[in-house]
Amino acid sequence: MIGKVAITGLGYTEFSATSPGTSFRELTYEAAVKAYNEVGIEPKDIDTFVCTSEDFCEGYSISDEYCNDQVGGILKPVQTITGDAIHSLATGVMLVLTGGFDIVVVQALSKLSNMKTVPNLVNFALDPVLNRPLDEHYSFVSGLGMNRFLHDGKATREQCAQVVVKNRANALSNPVAAYGADLTVDNVLDSEPVSLPVRLLDLAQVADGAIVFVLASEKVTGSLTDNPIWIKGVGWSSDSPSLESRDWGNSVATRLAGDMAYKMAGVRYPAKEIDLAEVTDEVSYKELEHIEALRLFEPGRAGLALEDGRTTSEGDLPVNVSGGDLGVGHLFEAAGAQKVMELVLQLRGTAGSRQVADAHKGLAQVWRGEPTTSAAVAVLANQ
């Protein structure tokens, strides 16, 4: 990378199925205050803000107009990304690298409990002419993906179930996760069929929560924190949106986003150099698909690595120690922020009972969820 950008401050709320006591503004304000207090700044010290918002999730047109007050961005340069929070993080990195901004805030929020018709919301993302008239529940897209993934011999059905068991158990050690649970593989395989081979427990459940990061240039980082986490590389990519002609069972966008971030971060051997990864597991098999696409395991070996315990919190390459989307909750456009947040806590060495030993370099990957083929990646390190 041509310059250095650090995450200095982090603030977050707990993640929960509902948050009826607080408005979206109050939820975001809590995360922002915590982030700014960590590094002793106030909004007047912040040069620019990058918010993350999707109109249909919020229920407002032009929802970016409603982003500024609660991060202290009033009368300041604010922009909003209609993508995942890792897209916002990448935008924040670029703003710092222009040299024009030393302190940049990146915000993400999920208030999805307020969206009462999530199946319709996701279905509304399908092609209106060719796909929507078939009137399927959107989980059919996950069924199509998982079936092809299994058919191609990338993993077994049991291994996919094991992802759920691992991540929901990991969430039990994460005090802010919504869906910690002690499950067995049989619990998953016996759960209600949704769009087979996908069953109910294969799917992440929606959660609310807010996350705010304070990014800083190398010049000012030392004045803000003694424990900066450096953003070494970012990448993003999108495959064809077409359900008819996408590369089923293979996350091409994740491969390309990962390679872009690795190149920027100077990572040549991801499997050796990455100490832990947080990736999208909105559908159980996606964790395996993503860690393979990210070159963390040989093609077709991700499931075996899981079976061998290599991706547990004690393994040699822990994946989704936070609990992932399955354990923390599906946060829609804030999903990537939760993954970056977990890396910050781990790389600072402040992850409590779920702290991964010798964590120096981590990877956060996000897929924008059904029915998209977009992914974004960030590589973070503590030195």
Next chain:
Amino acid sequence: MELSKFELGGTRIKQSDISKGNVLTLAVTPKLEYAWDDGVAIGRYLEELGNGKIIARKCNKCGRIMLPPRMFCELCWRATDEWVYCEDTGTVNTFSLCHVNWDASRIPEGEPLHLPAVIHIDGASPGMGILHVLGEVEPDKIKIGMKVRAVWKKPDEREGSITDITHFKPVRAARKKSKKKSGGGR
């Protein structure tokens, strides 16, 4: 320069071609439902409207009395401090005479216009108040700076909503005495 030079060939489509089905189109109505959490500030605000009162939130640092209320002061970047009741009277900050309904259909000749207005509420800080509609007034009599008062629904008809006030009407000179009454609650 002749515009025709820039036009593509072919046959023009008329609105009637679409309505008659000569041109294939697809119409979709989204079925999206939301139920927003009001939160602490707006939750209390709506509750008090149900009581026939207008409540604001004060920041003791800048001294602003904010309406609608908020739990944090976006300028001082701190939690706000106390609840403050306002009057249910105020001043027209700006208004518009709307000849169209929300869906752009025209209001028939002779029927009442919509009269949305921003009302600076007495007791709130300058520039803060309520967006509502005016009533019991001839459109050509409305002036910026005009004193107005909230007209409330009956207590048993209120439901904790901005529509618990049906409209704001002009304060007539003869009724000025009632200004001294503490705000709302009737």
